[in-house]
Amino acid sequence: MCRRYERANVAETVKTIANFSCPAPHSAKDTILLGHGSGGCLSADLIRNVFLPAFHNPVLNRLDDQAIVSVNGSRLAFTTDSFVVKPLFFPGGDIGSLAVHGTVNDLAMGGAKPLFLSAAFILEEGLSMEVLERVVRSMHEAAQAAGTQIVTGDTKVVEKGSGDQVFINTTGIGIVPDELNLSANRAQPGDKVLLSGTIGDHGIAILARREGLEFESQIQSDSAALHGLVSDMLAVTPRIRCMRDPTRGGLSSALNEIATQSSVSIKLTESKIPVREEVRGACELLGLDPLYVANEGKLIAVVAPEVADSILSVMRQHPLGKNANIIGTVFDNRPGMVTMRTALGTTRIVDMLPADQLPRIC
């Protein structure tokens, strides 16, 4: 749905590939389309057909949100992410804070304590200095709040028309405690799926601002750094199998990736998935499904069933997890499939979309 919300995170993009088997349209084989940045099947194809054959190695092949490498006995988490969001400023955040939160969250999903960030700016000729200063201030405040420092950076300026105001890339490193091993290939039958709060807030906030859609109450992006919540969860038990922040492609894409990489199925219960009333309303109006709308301050965790309740209660005590719920269970049949029990008691597939959601005609 977010045409201008392509986040080019190599590790994140790479993680999607695995066994997805949706064939690319003819047009997508010889040309890059916006859908290649959607986090859906086209993104997965790009990784499978272009990036993995060129770069493949054991660390990359795990296809997690972050790479975890050993350096002199320490386990280092390493991730990178680019931000091209439009508009630059939106209710609940801006491109600066988002660029910090996105990378901090990719580190946190591997159980890492975020330490240092880099920031690279691609600026379009003619950009107002005041806008850049606002973005940079916001980045600084977000980094400080997340307990990280931006310790290196780069700036490039491109001719007017070759960019769109500001593009930002952030790279982050963090330390992963020895006892942790979080990966999307570790979900096991019987595990429970936890979601930290309402879905769709970020994508709808961006869409509403970009398209000038007005609703009775303003929808805020959920952009936030999740490492504190993760730290509280890991303090309960290290027996969390995997975590993902369901960004572009939404909850559905993140769960499909886990189901595929772990060769399991996931069955969700629709009534357990929290969606804000105003986000539901906007989605109804536009013909969108909140399961596919982007989030920037939510996580899903797959955990052993015996620890699910204790992790849930810790999540609910954290400000970023107060609407947390157990939304589903992992099964061993039909590997790679995500299904959902609807409010009517029937079952439907929750598929990965080929590309961005498109608003319906009527």
Next chain:
Amino acid sequence: MKYIDEYRDGHIARAVASQIALSCTCPWVLMEICGGQTHTIMRYGLDELLPEGLELVHGPGCPVCVTPLETIDKAIALAKRPDVTIVSYGDMLRVPGSDSDLFRAKAQGADVRVAYSPVEAIKLAGRMPDRQIVFLAIGFETTAPANAMAAWMAKKRGLRNFSVLVSHVLVPPAIRALLASDANRVQGFIAPGHVCTVMGCADYESVVRDFAVPIVVGGFEPVDLLQAVLMLIKQLESGEARLENQYVRSVSYQGNLPAQEIMREVFEVADQKWRGIGMIPQSGLRLRNQYSDFDANRIFDLDLISADEPAECISAMVLQGLRKPTDCPAFAIRCTPTNPLGAPMVSSEGACAAYYRYRRHVPAV
């Protein structure tokens, strides 16, 4: 959410479903006309709640699906012109034309934009006086008033750089064509609630009379559709054929009169080609002569473009309710949402896409 939650309530839905089971003593074939209704049936698995022998087949009411291939080809040809900006509803962009789609044209440099309303295209024409803005005006009676309004506004403002590529279709002639076909199996129709919100119910009354077939105007939520099915079954079981309105919270008998007025001002009824089905007499809308200055077909001399469907696609049968998407040998193998052979696999309202998305496999977890 008022008017939504109560119509998605599991207890109410199951109660209506059990009334259907009690009322239904023999097999019946019903058709929901609108793709939005098909989408709801698949998304909520409503057919799982219906008794065996009661079959729902899916109608031609997906605006993207029935837009002729040549209209897509015309739009792509226009988009490739350096002086033209194409504005369209979102899900038209991925629909395959003969050898490309608007997304691909955009990737190759064409100026293609998504709008939520044709009035946005009018505003764009005001802001970009040096470019020709063409709005792809497609759809059923639901989108026709807004598209008519755009042409009316363009005329009123004297815009010289705005036009519409019109491909409008009408529901009642399509129902008549389906009923007149020797292959027809449909015994009762769920008429499209949103179309009737605009147009009212009178046209459907004459279909009921001419073909002795029950029609219920239905909404789009699970309980709406189950109620509409129940109303049809009760009629069929008692040998009646009447027009009933299930969607009373939105549809009045006369419809939206100002919307009909602007449609009549701008459009006139004409023969219309439906993708996958062919020409249906008097089943579409075209611009009236006094609006010909805003007709992209005339301005850009597009009438010569014509196109044929891919041979393997059975969308014609699917759109007429004669075959299910899963009957197609290409379904989910050579035809998927990322690589669609036909339009019903593209739009979220298309029957093939709804089956692919929600029913590709029978879930057993």
